[in-house]
Amino acid sequence: xxxxxxxxxxxxxxxxARLNRLRRAYERLVPARLDTETPGVGEALVRDSTxxxxxxxxxxxxxxxxxxxxxxxxRIVNExxxxxxxxxxxxxxxxxxxxxxxxxxxxxxxxxxxxxxERAVAAAMGVVGANxxxxxxxxxxxxxxxxxxxxxxSGPVVLGFLGPPERAELAVLGDPVNxxxxxxxxxxxxxxxxxxxxxxxxxxxxxxxxxxxxxxxxRAGKIRLYRVVIVERTRE
Numbered sequence: 001x002x003x004x005x006x007x008x009x010x011x012x013x014x015x016x017a018r019l020n021r022l023r024r025a026y027e028r029l030v031p032a033r034l035d036t037e038t039p040g041v042g043e044a045l046v047r048d049s050t051x052x053x054x055x056x057x058x059x060x061x062x063x064x065x066x067x068x069x070x071x072x073x074x075r076i077v078n079e080x081x082x083x084x085x086x087x088x089x090x091x092x093x094x095x096x097x098x099x100x101x102x103x104x105x106x107x108x109x110x111x112x113x114x115x116x117x118e119r120a121v122a123a124a125m126g127v128v129g130a131n132x133x134x135x136x137x138x139x140x141x142x143x144x145x146x147x148x149x150x151x152x153x154s155g156p157v158v159l160g161f162l163g164p165p166e167r168a169e170l171a172v173l174g175d176p177v178n179x180x181x182x183x184x185x186x187x188x189x190x191x192x193x194x195x196x197x198x199x200x201x202x203x204x205x206x207x208x209x210x211x212x213x214x215x216x217x218x219r220a221g222k223i224r225l226y227r228v229v230i231v232e233r234t235r236e
Contacts, residue, residue, distance in 0.1 A: 039170075044160035049109040050120035050152055050198060051176040052093065053184040054084055054127050055102035057147040077101045080146055083134050087126030091119045096172055102148075102184070109157050109172045117154055117201045121228065124150040124192045132190075149187025153179035153195035179223065182216045186225075196224035 039045050056077075066073045084103060085095055092113060093105040105123065108116030131148045139145045157174030176197065183193045199208055208226040215222050 039160050044158045046156055046158050047109055047112065048116070048155065049157045049172070049174070049176060050107045050116045050154040051109075051157070051172075051174075051180040052088070052105045052107070052120045052124055053099070053102060053151050053180045054105075054124075055100075055149055055184045055187070056080065057149050057187070057189050059101050059146070062144060076142065076146070079138065080131060080134060080148070083130035084127045084148070087130045088123045091123035091126065093119060093123050104177065104181075106157070106172050106177075109159055117198050118205050120152050120154075121192065121194070121198070121202070121206050124152060125228065128190050128192065147189030149184055149189060149191050149193070151180045151183025151185070151187055151193045151195075152198045153177075153183065154197040154201060175219075179216055179219065182218070183225070186214070192228040194226040194228065196226065199224070199226045 059077075063073050080101070081098065081103065088095055088103070088105045091107070093107045094110050096104045096106055096109075098104075105120075107113055107120040107123070113119060127150060128148060131146055135145045153176040155174065155176045157172050157176055159170065159172050161168040162171035162173070163169060176195075179195050179197075183195060187193045193211075194206075194208060199206070207229045209229055211225045211227055213222040214225045
């Protein structure tokens with residue numbers, strides 16, 4: 001048996017530890033709750049789904065004061081994203097990707113969820129509530145508050161591999177993703193904005209006010225836009 005002082009053994013142990021760290025980091029990046037019916041390369045699955053985008057409002061301007069300390073910006077954003085991800089996953093959603101200081105999550109895209117609209121709205125309200133709790137804990141230390149807005153849209157999406165074979169990744173595409181991205185850009189701090197494709201499928205589980213018909217950049221026609229007032233039923 002080789003001694004533990006053997007340089008080759010020590011080198012192997014270091015490499016193994018490094019590989020384990022990389023594996024754990026990779027596992028954190030892989031969306032949870034993948035459906036067993038995952039499409040192969042060149043294949044696609046189409047499902048009815050709800051897309052949820054979150055975004056920190058006015059964050060770019062706020063962070064100008066940290067131009068010389070980007071590490072602090074990263075820590076603050078990660079604190080927010082940690083509570084946002086928890087709110088999403090508790091409601092059965094999948095975080096597809098992080099977009100700057102926000103995220104894209106889907107409900108019903110990677111696994112069948114007949115109540116994907118209710119789950120997504122509960123998650124959006126959870127993100128707003130969790131961010132407010134984070135502000136209560138940390139705003140005195142930071143010297144400012146984080147304000148989050150959310151946008152949701154529903155409809156058919158496609159789940160499949162995006163990109164050339166050597167760089168392909170499993171992704172979700174569809175009109176709901178595009179519309180939700182446009183809605184979150186309109187959201188004021190603490191707002192949950194719903195496209196009519198979400199609101200009309202909720203069967204009274206959410207009370208929302210109609211904001212009117214709004215044009216969505218890059219999309220023909222207008223959509224009815226709603227703002228959540230109170231979630232009447234919460235998910236365990």
